[in-house]
Amino acid sequence: MPVLWILAIVLVVALVGFVLGRQRALSSGQGDIRNLHSLPSYYGYNAALFGLVPAVLVLAVWTVVQPLVVQNSVIDLIPESAVEDAGNLSLVMSDVRRVADGLDVAVAEGAMSAEMAASLRTDFTDVRTRLGNVGVALGSDVTQDTLRVAQRYRELTASGNVLKTIVVLGLSLGLTGLALLRTSAQFRARNVVEQGVLLLLLAAACIAILTTLGIVLSLIFNTIEFFQLYRWTDFFFGTTWSPSFGGGSELGIIPLLWGTLYISLIALLVAVPIGLFSAVYLSEYASPRFRSIAKPLLEVLAGIPTIVYGLFALLTVGPLLVSVFGDNGTLGLGWMQGGTAVMTAGLVMGIMLIPFVSSLSDDIINAVPQAMRDGSLGLGATHSETVRQVILPAALPGIVGAILLAASRAIGETMIVVLGAGAAARLDLNPFEAMTTVTAKIVSQLTGDTDFTSPEALVAFALGMTLFVITLGLNVFALYIVRKYREQYE
């Protein structure tokens, strides 16, 4: 039975449970609401929650785990020779899965009877053409081994599905029944329901932990796999990046890190002065009216999607820079060969970061106590002297934190560098050269059909891991600084 149907039935059971639970409680209280411990609907919720939550949980876990269990139990059936022929186990398994799915489709479309699909032999039937007839294309002829494993896979999956249906529906019905049995006028339904809801709330809060765990695990497992195929010293200290899917590629991270840091540096050189001066002006000088117009306008820059900045870099800023610094440019310098360059990406990323720096610094400058301003002004300092010699030093830790947060943004930014920075990994000092970054290479190594077995694809996970660690470190450090600074004045 399809998962959606099971889900629908469970929902119906829960609904029925709600109605029955409510009625049962009312009749147990002789129809007078005052005889009940809780409001009548709580008895209904009680029955519904019991019928719904455990069943849905089991259903979800079962649906995810079953394919893994089935796969593990059929792996023993695959002969060594088949694995050697195909190159590795996961390829054989994907063949098996495709054949099994194909048989399912064939049975569903009536091209084969269920018994026939289960007893098919390659000696008598050309499985590939028969599956081809129902629209399942197979890459190669099906061997008897693969077919046998696929049939076993289907068998196990089918029995697993039946068992799943029985267990889930049984659980739902059983628990609803149990809840109904316990329903009486004295039953503390509200307390039970509230405990259940609290558990659900806690579970929702734990999704955040699960997400982090998911990120860390998916990065770590694939990174470990990568380092089994490729020496970690070559990865971290290699100065050449030249992946080739044919093999023999050099995957050194140094040029990518250099490109990332160089672009981020230029971005910060653009964003920090502009953002900081804007923040100082807006919080110290501007009239409320000017502030209420200029601040939201600057923040529009933060709400624009990065793909827009990427296109802006590729099609507007790049050609503009070439026309100034390029071979036939107005300055006649000939520094720049193509539109995609460190400068292009850095400049546009800087624009993106302006509101980030300015809003954070604005908050921090506003948090400096008014007494310090008044004291300085009272001693005869001008407004700018107050800002430079009192407010900024007092706000410095917070501002450094804001800049670090902006830096972590810049390092993790993808679309601008994918479109604006170029694809060649270079170790160069010229900011008008095309260079590439960690994020851009993650994208280029993982887009398209990849099989997650070659070092060229797996390296993206190692790059992701590096990126994750760097940005996380920067963030934790920045938040630590900001928090410490805040405590100073609270």
Added chain:
Amino acid sequence: MTDATATPDAAPAPHRKKGGSLLELDARTRKRNAAEARFKAYGVIAITIGLLFLVALLFAIIRNGIPAFTQTFLTMEIVLDEETVEAAEGSIVATSQYRNMVAEALQVKLADVGIETDKEPRDLMLMLSPGVGAEVRRVVQESPELIGETVEFRFLTASRVDGYTKGRVQREDLARDRNLDATHLDIVDELMDQGVVERTFNLAFITGSDASESRPEEAGIGVSMLGSLFMMIVVLVCALPVGVAASIYLEEFAPKNRLTDFIEVNISNLAAVPSIVFGILGLAVFIQFAHLPQSAPLVGGLTLALMTLPTIVISTRASLKAVPPSIRDAALGVGASKMQAVFHHVLPLAAPGILTGTIIGLAQALGETAPLLLIGMVGFIASNYPDGLASGFLDPNSAMPAQIYEWAKRADPAYYERAWGGIIILLAFLMTMNIIAIILRRRFERRW
């Protein structure tokens, strides 16, 4: 300042004018005042530069994107002769037979409006989109009753011709072109004067599907818009309940313990994780591990939901915190349980704030591209409209930002124009969502 107190007994000597006049600035004060003015000017300059960047960005978007909404069409009549249609349908290459039909009709049309040309019909066809044969065939198959009659068609012109009428393609550029040459453009000019070729609003760009690399004139953003819509539904359904539940727990019920601290640290860190890392998560967990279909809006939506979760949690917690404790106390005072106080009183009062935060989170998710690249929502031609709910969630589709990226990658000025046009549509959606959020906030915001 100092003179008044320094010498109470002796009158100040007239030559000791150390402090100077208050009416006349001394050099030092002038210097300090100049520094003050300069400092203030730096601030003004910084803000001006920031706003100039914004203006430049918007100018570039609008200037480059507006042409994408118009398209050049050529109107002509074709006699759907029964014999020719049958011959074409019987042939293996039906569309190319129809193309020949169009070519002959085009020659007739040119003669009709009085344009003399010695070009072959095949050569003339370069002015029209390569897809015209297929279009005639579609019309014939959809309404067979038209066979034998003269039907008026409105054909897309080739992207070069379109570019010429929009000023994107100059005559000099065509010198290097092996297809179209200046004589074609002369014909186009004359046809424009006659009103046969005209540039009009192109609805197909907004509702249509993506086209192959060589036919930018047919490409539209409609299918990927639907892809984005399905993704946003997934994001809303997954992220909103979980986010609100998590915030209620953390804000109202969480005891101060290690677990709570750990959850808080996780949420604040997730908010700062680069979006591409969420793409890696989606790829590894949903596709590599759970074998969900690649390029499906469901997977994209789940990935974006995880990414949006911290945003929703942070804004929900802020609006829960804004509800004054007196509300809770009053509810508890009349005998409500803690859970009842939260769900019956605090949550409804915080709802506008939660809604605003959710809309802003959704807007963020709508514009996000990087994770979608990793789970495979680019690199193919999103040409099929989903035929139903299940297919909408599970069949490969693109999303608006991914489609824009795809067009930007095709390195063809005609596609660049469409990428800019796509950005206008995307920004229109984002702007609408943000304006709704602002209106909601203005309308329902309560100051306690």
